[in-house]
Amino acid sequence: MLDSIEGRSAVEDLGPRGRAALVIAHPGHELRIHHWLERNRPLVFVLTDGSGHTGISRLASTTAVLERAGAVPGPVYGRLSDRALYRALLDGDVDLFASLANELASALADAGIDTLAGDAAEGFNPSHDVCRLLINAAAGRLADKGRIVGNFEFPLEGHPEECPPEDLDGSIRLELDGGALRRKLAAAAAYPEMAAEVERAFAAHGQAPFGVERLRPVRYGLEIGGRFAHPPFYESYGERQVAAGIYREVIRFSEHIAPLAGALDRCACVGNPTACESC
Numbered sequence: 001m002l003d004s005i006e007g008r009s010a011v012e013d014l015g016p017r018g019r020a021a022l023v024i025a026h027p028g029h030e031l032r033i034h035h036w037l038e039r040n041r042p043l044v045f046v047l048t049d050g051s052g053h054t055g056i057s058r059l060a061s062t063t064a065v066l067e068r069a070g071a072v073p074g075p076v077y078g079r080l081s082d083r084a085l086y087r088a089l090l091d092g093d094v095d096l097f098a099s100l101a102n103e104l105a106s107a108l109a110d111a112g113i114d115t116l117a118g119d120a121a122e123g124f125n126p127s128h129d130v131c132r133l134l135i136n137a138a139a140g141r142l143a144d145k146g147r148i149v150g151n152f153e154f155p156l157e158g159h160p161e162e163c164p165p166e167d168l169d170g171s172i173r174l175e176l177d178g179g180a181l182r183r184k185l186a187a188a189a190a191y192p193e194m195a196a197e198v199e200r201a202f203a204a205h206g207q208a209p210f211g212v213e214r215l216r217p218v219r220y221g222l223e224i225g226g227r228f229a230h231p232p233f234y235e236s237y238g239e240r241q242v243a244a245g246i247y248r249e250v251i252r253f254s255e256h257i258a259p260l261a262g263a264l265d266r267c268a269c270v271g272n273p274t275a276c277e278s279c
Contacts (some may be wrong), residue, residue, distance in 0.1 A: 018114030025131035027062035058193035120153035123228030170217035222265035
């Protein structure tokens with residue numbers, strides 16, 4: 001696998017060997033760990049189609065990235081529109097999210113996944129944080145059945161190498177050589193729907209830091225409130241969108257995310273009790 005990629009990484013720390021999976025909230029997040037993607041060729045799950053408030057999917061651009069990297073779409077691939085996910089959060093539709101956690105856990109088990117990577121909970125976008133909840137709920141389901149998977153996260157808003165000191169030893173760090181970095185930047189440049197996000201990331205961190213990819217070990221479960229400052233960014237952003245007439249309601253951590261986390265923490269198979277003997 002490694003020899004098929006032009007320009008090997010200077011650091012060979014790939015983490016646990018075996019079959020890998022990537023679980024992300026939106027198409028385009030794979031660009032943050034593009035070299036990890038091409039080296040591990042994971043089974044890729046994408047929660048939404050990335051359509052935002054425009055209603056225009058960006059899934060096709062991610063499909064092109066995956067094809068070039070040799071990764072494979074999973075059974076959950078753009079399942080929800082962003083509007084549908086936000087509506088489910090506002091309505092407290094726990095069954096929908098619990099069913100997704102169940103489906104994810106089953107798919108990971110069926111595929112024999114050993115290493116799992118996905119969005120970090122950063123309090124920036126509720127979809128990102130929900131994605132992390134679903135990943136951790138699915139990993140918990142697997143652990144309850146005796147299957148332990150390596151669970152890793154990567155920042156979407158934070159610095160590419162952001163990592164608490166206590167997690168450095170357990171993290172995966174890839175230092176990209178010239179060829180790997182060129183491919184990563186080319187993938188970003190060829191993804192028109194992500195142009196604003198890429199520009200914002202370069203403005204915040206510069207371009208050079210994206211020559212390193214850091215995946216941190218996840219040592220927490222469904223209590224994500226301590227992972228970011230409060231109120232989270234998405235609340236103030238939602239208030240501005242409501243004022244502009246784009247949104248009708250604001251998604252809030254205490255009213256929507258925390259109750260979902262609590263429900264998934266009680267049992268990841270809410271809404272499908274036959275799937276879990278403990279319910």
